[in-house]
Amino acid sequence: MSGRRIAGPEIEKLIQLLARVPGLGPRSARRAALQMIKKKDQLMGPLAEAMALVHERVTTCSTCGNADTSDPCAICSDPRRQTGTVIVVEEVADLWALERAAAMPNVLYHVLGGVLSPLDGIGPDDLSIAALVDRVHAGGISELILAVNATVEGQTTAHYITDRLADYDVAVTRLAHGVPVGGELDYLDDGTLAAALKSRTKF
Amino acid sequence: MSGRRIAGPEIEKLIQLLARVPGLGPRSARRAALQMIKKKDQLMGPLAEAMALVHERVTTCSTCGNADTSDPCAICSDPRRQTGTVIVVEEVADLWALERAAAMPNVLYHVLGGVLSPLDGIGPDDLSIAALVDRVHAGGISELILAVNATVEGQTTAHYITDRLADYDVAVTRLAHGVPVGGELDYLDDGTLAAALKSRTKF
Known part of the structure; x- marks a missing residue:
């Protein structure tokens, strides 16, 4: 103007x-x-x-890292969710996306606040990995689902977390790779197709 | 959820x-x-x-109907704009669009607040047409540019305003119809093409 x-x-x-x-x-x-x-x-x-x-x-939940107006957050303080399953995500946005999908309603979360990225100078101390180990150490967690992004940094972070928890009696799982529901094979990248074939299930 | x-x-x-x-x-x-x-x-x-x-x-300018935090608004109180040209628009959004284009920087505006639409029960008294006639009556306006939308209601409103101002010594003009700058003929409707041909200018 x-x-x-x-x-x-x-x-x-x-x-x-x-x-x-x-x-x-x-x-x-x-x-x-x-x-x-x-x-x-x-x-x-x-x-x-x-x-x-x-x-x-608004504040950050001191248990899981979720953004909410109470601490512990609405999810951590829900008694129905104390089932021993914790989904590990990179960002609060991922937590909200999983809650929207509502595929596993009775789970807790742990927000890492990012992924390991040596090039960007992001090491384990920049993420809430120690807090995650503390939660596992405190007991009551039977399964940890690593729902990090399927990027190199995400997978590196997943491996690092698995290593750190090697001594604990907790099942560490990750999201399945495969064809997106509603997706067309023709448009998928080779890596996804290979992963979908490798993890094929009985029809 | x-x-x-x-x-x-x-x-x-x-x-x-x-x-x-x-x-x-x-x-x-x-x-x-x-x-x-x-x-x-x-x-x-x-x-x-x-x-x-x-x-x-925020308030509505009592002179032109623009939305601003002062009354008269920043445009009406700009001394450089007292050139006698007033652009009549339907909505404040149109005023802002014309200001962004900045093709005529030293003009005033008049916001009607809509168009005549008998089907929706919108008559002359629902728009600020009387206020426009008052502004013309008060003098100092030499040209009124009707920049209403090229819809049936917009054109009806333009004709109505022209009729109401028939007794005043003010030039009433309207925006040119034609091919949009950067537009492709192939995608234009017949009405626009016909108007562009009819209003052709010397090259």
Whole structure:
């Protein structure tokens, strides 16, 4: 706008901040801001309040690393979930994705906060691996499902965790590799196809 | 999630509200919320504050109908823009789009707040047409550019406004119809092609 103001600085500031929200770009931030102004009391007011409240209350669960407004989080404090199974994930987003899938409703989680990546200078002490070993050491965990991403770093992290837990009586498993449900073979990479063939099951 | 809480009610509320922002759906709202939690103090805090501030201060310009934090708005109070040209638009979004294009920097605007639509029960009194006539009546406006959408309702509204201003010494113009810049003829509708041919200019 070459230095010309078309709206007050408060509105411009709001648009700039909205543009940094993932899923919104500069153009859609402007559209979102306008919609909020239009629905001032139904959308913008409640959203500002909800955001301030979460900002004030959100914390990291000291047990599993989940983001929640209570510590221990809603998942860790659910009595139905104390079944001895813990799913290890890289990020909170992965935990939420698995909860959405709801394939195993009665499990606990452990958020690593990333993966081992020597090139980026991320070692075991940068992740919550020691805390995971402590949880296993404390007992009550019979199975640890490593649900890390199927990347080199993810697999390296999985191997490292398995090594660290070698002395404990805990079953360490990982997610199956294979054809995505609804996926077409033609579009799959060779590695996935090879893994799917290798892990074929009886029909 | 079949009644199971995976995060505190404050976070669930935030996600629900974010999902109502245009450009974000339920899935991207979750991603946006997670990113905000991750960038708690760099993004969520400032955004909550900016939103609350705009919510508190935003108002409708009593002259042109623009949304701004001051009344008259930044555009109406800009002395460089008192050139006698007013662009009439349907919505604030159209005003912002024209300002972004910056093809005519020194103009004022008039936001109608919609278009005439008898089927939806929207008549002249539901739009700020009387206020537009008052502005013209007050003098100082030499040209009125009708930048309403090229829809039936938009064109009806344009004709109605032209009729209402028949007695005033003001030039009423409308946006040109034609081939969009960068557009391919093959993909254009017949109406646009016909309009572009009819309004052809010397090369």
